[in-house]
Amino acid sequence: MELATWTYEGPPHVGAIRIAASMDGIHLVLHAPQGDTYADLLFTMIERRKTRPPVTYTTFQARDLSGDTAEIFKTACTDAAERFSPDVLLVGASCTAELIQDDPGGLAKTLGLAMPAVPLELPSYQKKENWGAAETFYRLVRACAGSERRDRPESAQRVCNILGPSSLGFRNRDDIEEVKKLLDLLGVEVNVIAPLGASARDLMRLPDAGFNIVLYPEIAGSAAKWLARIHGQELVTIVPIGVGATRDFIADVARVAGVDPQPALAAGERLSWYSRSIDSNYLTGKRVFIFGDATHAIAAARIADEELGFKVCGLGTYTRELARDVRIAAAQYGVEALITDDHLAVEDAIFAAQPELVLGTQMERHVAKRLRIACAVISSPVHVQDFPARYSPQMGLEGANVIFDSWVHPLMMGLEEHLLQMFRDDFEFNDETQASHLAAVAPKGYGTAAVDGPEPVSTHQDIKLQAAPEALAWTEAAEKELKKIPFFVRGKARRNTESFAVERGVNPITIETLYDAKAHFGR
């Protein structure tokens, strides 16, 4: 048993859902108890997807356990095949269903379905989300791409597949666009992008390309290795996150495709200049702790060290499958790699390293809050705010620009940092407050506005109110009741109540007045 306040990855079946939800014409039937449909919200809410993810859950309950849960699975499978008529049906079990051992794969075989059913073994008590996604993708690629090696024309060497981007992947949507731009500059054609946006038919075309670009080895590593072995496709495994890595990526793609790298190398980004400009001087040697999936952690460490001039004081990952790569990277920066999926161990390591900036996942934001350290998110797991509407890749040239802005933003700006060191007792700028560009919080006890939250800018009505401020009083009970109104609407409630009281000549304001005004204004 393991104590988890937060978990870096979901169970493996969530990885399987991510693959199904990434693709077209694939449906997953998941044997799972009532409640496991929460996973739909990852897609409809966090990623703001417009359709229900293609998953049918059996949602068995306690009373079903004494009966025939296998029958429930079979019914769900038949209904899903009929209703959604996918090209391929995936079948698997969640952690609870694994315990009751109904064998979804075997059951699906007996149903005489009109489409192929790919069974998934997802050992929930050993493996996790990314493994589940990689395994599901690998199974699908194997099932669709076939193991007959095909002849390719020589021109195929300039054609590639992009493997790895998926639903719920950190900034995958925009990373693809950025990588496509680079390939365009190189004159390299894209055959299939998978799993995101691909169909089973597209997977059948995978062997037509000369080589594979593996953008996210956590998801596509095993499928890409299989394609290399069976179909002889070369691999590009450099992940183009950061200026240096992007240049290396361009060089490697050019080598494999036999094209000239210059057109892509000539295209510039802004990170290099921004980081050299004197405003960035104070970033030199800032201690940074890095944690995330292996791909993003390794990339972040290189950017921090070579491109921003930070001091890497900690580097780690929860991706055990790629622990070796992270250890090698960590050794370059003179730190010992932290390989763990225990959030408390990460918290302890951050505490011990005493960084000035944490680059991590949504989970490190919790620790950073507790220790009051600046923090930026570089890797999954992430929440809704990291699936932004705006274009925000991590990869390629624009990715470097995005990274510069988002990593520097949480740090205190240079002037404020200087002044804080000189003058420590300022009532507004001091150790207790956040960097002033981050939150417009007035100092404690500084006027009523601080207690009541931000007051809107002065309007005509305000001026009228202020004409009779002394006459208007709040009873102690009413003032207390007002505090129960959430701070973000409290200022408005106070003003509404006061104007209501002035209008009706009510004084002092009581709880009744407060609620009379609320009913009067409707909100």
Next chain:
Amino acid sequence: MTATTLIQNLPAGDAVATHKPILRERGQHEVFCGLTSIIWLHRKMQDAFFLIVGSRTCAHLMQSAAGVMIFAEPRFATAIIGERDLAGMADLNDELDGIVERLLARRPEIRMLVLVGSCPSEVIKLDLDRAAGRLNKIHAPDCRVMAYSGSGIETTFTQGEDNFLSALVADMPAEEPDAGPSLIVVGSLADVVEDQFTRILQGFGVRKIAFLPSRTSRDLPPVGPNTRFILAQPFDNVTAQALVRRGAQQIFGPFPYGEWGTTGWLRAIAEAFDVDPERFAAITGPGRNRARQALEHYRGQLAGKRVFFFPDSQMEPSLARFLHGEMQAEIQEVGTPYLHRAHVAADLAALPETVQISEGQDVDRQIDRARAAEPDLIVCGMGLANPFEVEGYSTKWSIEFVFSPIQGYEQAGDLAELFARPLVRRSRLKVEA
């Protein structure tokens, strides 16, 4: 006071007609499990810590739901069962004891540790009640340890709260033999709503008023034959049974949504405590007027609108009653995960007989029915809401009713606004999705 006497107070014309037969369905249930109740319970009871004993799925559910907030000191966690535990290589009880020790050492301020059962722990039949008893002997009196089940196989969403509260009932002290009459209001309410109800009930002359859950684990109210209780939430059914078993008397009323519901709910209490009708009218009068006035702002937006409810929290029949009776909306279907007829009798009786009530779910079929009904507003969970919006329907995501102050007179307008907001928004936006 019984449900029948209340039904006699209902507006004429709408009353106890025979309803359509209840549609009972089984298929895919698109609902939360009871673990999700921890998301509000841990804020309500501030000295309690909720430790789920389950799998990585359970931990993932919790952080996907609550992890958008950034916690310096989270008050919930998961003890994740591993392969070693299942293979019998580690003794589950020893493992659990070790985890609790580590947790309490890290968080000495915890006064109540709640072990929460999940699907995996139920299926492997790990006895958390016994574990709680054993751990309680070790950690009491500094930290009380208790257990309840929030598993998906046994509980749907708000039923998690029900199981938690019923476990708390066992912990409540017995009332003194000569105790005077007291009242317990059952069900998590927003702090501001609790305070408003307290003022009204004090106005009735009810001296001893308590709420379950209490704001800390240390001030659980006493219970006994002189205790009366009323549900403020329609899903606390097992808790009601547990209180009755401890001798308390249940008061039945409609649920306190809107002006009519709040008045009916308060009247049920007033009758049980023999409050003089004039006093009742005087105390509730200003609130009733305000509620009516506040609802008026939204009636134009909701009257005549066709509304379809998917099952989620068991609040659906009472919310539908509010929309129909007070906002003149047309109700097409009321889905509920579980229907406790006696507890929602007053609200059910006030719904017209044309309303289809459904219990349980086969989500694909229910989606077909919803599309065929062409509702103006669909009340549903977040797994369905955005996809329905894309199809051109307005939706109100149902979880918000559990997370908003909606009970009582002063919140009547806010409750109506929750339903009106998506309709207003749809008409305001000049951009197509």
